[in-house]
Amino acid sequence: MAGVSVSTASKVLNGRGHFTAATHTKINDAVERLGFRPNALARSFATGRSQLVGVLTEFAPGVFTSPVMVGASTHLGHNNMATLFADASREPAAMSGLAENLRARHVDGLLVIGDGLHTRLSSVSGGFDVPVVYVFGESVDPNDVSFVPDNEMVGRIATEHLLELGRTKIAHIAVPDDLAGAARTKGCVDALENAGLSLAGGRAYPSMWRRAGGIAATTAMLDSGADVDAIFCSNDQIAFGALAALTAAGRRVPDDVALVGVDNWEAMSGTGQNVLTTVDPDLRGLGRAASAYLLDALTGRHEPGRHTHPCRIRLGESTLGVQAETPA
């Protein structure tokens, strides 16, 4: 319709080669009039690259999975990559079948997203000739590439913030039977040691990830008569429990006891409040970092092993008091 060959049209539309202005207009006019849209499927077929990245989640409904996925998908989208999604619904056995499925569709790369806690991800890289990146969970195979939050940094940042505020009797409510929890504890203990201090109460107070655990641990701490002016809680749920227990016991937060949690839960759940000082693991950023790596891997980058993603602290009333609202 533009009176040119298909190859000319192809080149112009993809900005390859040099053509006269007249040819450009002819082609653009024809595109306009025909409402022409290139068939991405045919293009993928011709080039052998699908411009598709598989995203395989261990359990998509998990609260922490979506931000990682969205961070990844958005960044991929900005780079003309579409996201082919599949969820294993917490059945590890389903993973390889779904991966196989994505492979048949010739994805250019694969992102395997874990649920961030508990266990390692089983490796599905075998059989893939395209890059596979494990996110928010480490592959059992150390030769695979994994991206995880820097949980030691989480513990360190939280503790250093409390130290900077002049707190010295810092207790820690920990989740021991968990990869992420143990790392957060290590970061906390390390930061204290660097300051020549050790855990208030002489030990970490164990808890589950839940609010009720925070209440129980804090109650135990107060009952033991431990002298404490700050608590680093391994997540925000625990910190909310600690807040409740402290308030019930007549301790003021942060005046008597300052509190730091982890997860940036208030922002994530959209409560619009900012009561808790919290360490944000930046899960969107984690997804973005992993997909950025994947895009680089498409052109040869290969750095096997574990990549940690930095966290950032979000200040709130539980350490700064109500003056937390700094004017712009």
Place this chain on the structure above:
Amino acid sequence: MAGVSVSTASKVLNGRGHFTAATHTKINDAVERLGFRPNALARSFATGRSQLVGVLTEFAPGVFTSPVMVGASTHLGHNNMATLFADASREPAAMSGLAENLRARHVDGLLVIGDGLHTRLSSVSGGFDVPVVYVFGESVDPNDVSFVPDNEMVGRIATEHLLELGRTKIAHIAVPDDLAGAARTKGCVDALENAGLSLAGGRAYPSMWRRAGGIAATTAMLDSGADVDAIFCSNDQIAFGALAALTAAGRRVPDDVALVGVDNWEAMSGTGQNVLTTVDPDLRGLGRAASAYLLDALTGRHEPGRHTHPCRIRLGESTLGVQAETPA
């Protein structure tokens, strides 16, 4: 390698036509030895059907979005359809661009997933020559196909359960400025009218969707001296607030006041508890129903308008007491 033509191989592998057992073996052997995997991309290109369904979410990190998505994606996967994912990150303006993107990839159909509350979904069906289904949010265009939870049924089921337990002084904590909330209220009031009753306290007690709202509304209710033996709360967060306020006021749940919420939050968030009787909107089922419709639409089904998906009640201690744990 099998010594047959490509067309024979193609037919055998797809189970089309009749061939001798010898041919079958020859081909299967070759497949085995070569590790042959059909190229889904080439197939899509040849057939003109991509076997791809676009899933466009308004805000994927929203707690209620994932179950819908996973329900849809899983059901589609069982029908050889892959899920092409894109998220608008709460920017309505982004929707059409993303939809355009999915269209360029020649998806066989599109699912637009809302966040279940507040507003209607803007229609992106224009320009699509494949079926588009709106889920968990109704399209502004009544000619579009929408799948939403049956929120009137939610209110009705909750209220009928309380009536069956013999409660007659049933109060309601409502969220008025919201499509879903208003429908739940209507279902409740209808059920009461059918039983010849009306709302305890003479009116619904307004609240936000949050726990704090439940506390405030319940406190107001108690302060007003209303005579109440049950409360239907528009969601579980409100119900948890009501539970706290009732307990603080020395009322026993369910002995003095029975409580029903909505969302099946305890199961969704994996707390492993079952304190609250709740109406489960069955969001996975909603996703499944919408994608089942989409698959039918591929072969001609067309029923424009709003399709409601039934809910189901989950009994818990807040209406049955501790004997809720029925033996298997």
Place this chain on the structure above:
DNA sequence: TTGTAAGCGTTATCAA
């Protein structure tokens, strides 16, 4: 600066 033609892997039509 533009055009010709081969090729990507599969399905589908028709003939044998």
Place this chain on the structure above:
DNA sequence: TTGATAACGCTTACAA
């Protein structure tokens, strides 16, 4: 029951 061959819509040498 099997095989040749065109076709799907695009990219990409290579030729002009």
